[in-house]
Amino acid sequence: MKRERGCRQRVFRVRCQWEEIMRLRAMAKVNLGLDVVRKREDGYHDVRMVMQTIKMYDLLEITPRKAKGISLTTNLPYIPTDERNLVYKAAKLLMDEFQVDSGVRMQLHKFIPVAAGMAGGSSDAAAAMVGINQIFQLGLSEKQLMERGVLIGADVPYCVLRGTALAEGIGEILTPLPQLPFCYILIGKPGISVSTKTAYENLKLESIGNHPDIDGMVAAIEEQDLDGVIRRMENVFEPGIVRQYPVIGQIKTLMEENGAEKAMMSGSGPTVFGIFKDRKTLKQAYDRLIRSQLARNVFATQVFHTRRR
Numbered sequence: 384m385k386r387e388r389g390c391r392q393r394v395f396r397v398r399c400q401w402e403e404i405m406r407l408r409a410m411a412k413v414n415l416g417l418d419v420v421r422k423r424e425d426g427y428h429d430v431r432m433v434m435q436t437i438k439m440y441d442l443l444e445i446t447p448r449k450a451k452g453i454s455l456t457t458n459l460p461y462i463p464t465d466e467r468n469l470v471y472k473a474a475k476l477l478m479d480e481f482q483v484d485s486g487v488r489m490q491l492h493k494f495i496p497v498a499a500g501m502a503g504g505s506s507d508a509a510a511a512m513v514g515i516n517q518i519f520q521l522g523l524s525e526k527q528l529m530e531r532g533v534l535i536g537a538d539v540p541y542c543v544l545r546g547t548a549l550a551e552g553i554g555e556i557l558t559p560l561p562q563l564p565f566c567y568i569l570i571g572k573p574g575i576s577v578s579t580k581t582a583y584e585n586l587k588l589e590s591i592g593n594h595p596d597i598d599g600m601v602a603a604i605e606e607q608d609l610d611g612v613i614r615r616m617e618n619v620f621e622p623g624i625v626r627q628y629p630v631i632g633q634i635k636t637l638m639e640e641n642g643a644e645k646a647m648m649s650g651s652g653p654t655v656f657g658i659f660k661d662r663k664t665l666k667q668a669y670d671r672l673i674r675s676q677l678a679r680n681v682f683a684t685q686v687f688h689t690r691r692r
């Protein structure tokens with residue numbers, strides 16, 4: 384009798400879910416600080432990074448369906464929609480593990496620039512994991528989702544967590560930090576793509592002189608000292624990638640000459656983000672960056688403070 388009731392409840396909950404389209408926001412990140420500490424035996428690198436979610440996102444819609452399998456569509460024709468897409472991979476990983484015997488239709492609306500150093504694909508994967516976990520009531524905790532996320536990519540666990548965080552290991556050892564004090568962010572991505580793998584391969588660890596002061600940045604965040612954070616912003620990938628693509632340096636200079644407290648490359652590039660304290664200066668720099676035609680994608684936004692999806 385007890386088992387029957389449990390079973391009926393489960394079917395009822397699932398039936399409710401058939402009606403629903405789940406919409407999730409997959410937020411972009413910037414790296415306020417990025418240090419690479421050493422190369423590991425598995426080919427990956429140990430890093431120390433301060434991560435920050437910004438108000439810029441892709442939208443992922445998931446609709447459960449009775450037929451088994453995953454179908455995925457996106458608004459960008461050049462993004463794969465099969466196993467090569469991180470959304471597909473993430474959904475499949477969970478659905479296979481839990482032997483889900485129905486399926487999902489997923490629509491991905493991309494707004495985060497692709498191959499930009501803003502964790503677009505990783506964030507989409509994290510959203511897919513959160514969505515699949517909820518729709519099929521898999522009961523996985525955030526920590527369990529993050530453990531599975533790293534199998535998809537090093538940035539995925541952080542994209543599950545979001546907010547301001549210290550990322551260590553290959554990016555999967557995460558310490559949530561207090562929110563960064565409010566500031567505006569200007570994004571400028573030139574019309575080039577940088578492969579993350581190649582960026583790590585080309586990085587000469589022995590030629591990094593002074594490593595970024597990640598501990599000092601964490602302390603500044605704990606003290607809510609935005610200037611202290613800005614003073615310590617540094618990315619070890621930046622010098623090499625800027626040498627290769629001078630346009631990145633030009634975008635940085637333009638932002639800093641137009642009121643950015645500091646401008647820096649995010650991740651392995653090529654996106655540059657600038658930190659602004661007031662909206663008017665942000666707007667002026669935005670207009671100048673558009674007019675300069677240095678960047679293909681220009682976006683004015685702010686840090687994102689809530690962890691709600």
Ligand SMILES: C[C@](O)(CO)[C@H](O)COP(=O)(O)OP(=O)(O)OC[C@H]1O[C@@H](n2ccc(N)nc2=O)[C@H](O)[C@@H]1O
Pocket residue numbers: 414417426427428429430432500502505535536537538539552553554579580583650651
């Ligand atoms: C540069 C950052 O964006 C900073 O947040 C991340 O470290 C990159 O994370 P990601 O794009 O999720 O990286 P993955 O998709 O897991 O790895 C892509 C490639 O980057 C290299 N890689 C990545 C992360 C890491 N800690 N060490 C590495 O050496 C590996 O060669 C790997 O084959």
Ligand SMILES: Nc1ncnc2c1ncn2[C@@H]1O[C@H](COP(=O)(O)OP(=O)(O)OP(=O)(O)O)[C@@H](O)[C@H]1O
Pocket residue numbers: 461462463467468469470491496497498499500501502503504505507508538579650651
């Ligand atoms: N959902 C997805 N969105 C964007 N790109 C995807 C996706 N799934 C797979 N890809 C492929 O992954 C590559 C990198 O895309 P992505 O936008 O995630 O890079 P990124 O912003 O540099 O990520 P990161 O900052 O984590 O290194 C692209 O070449 C793209 O074809």
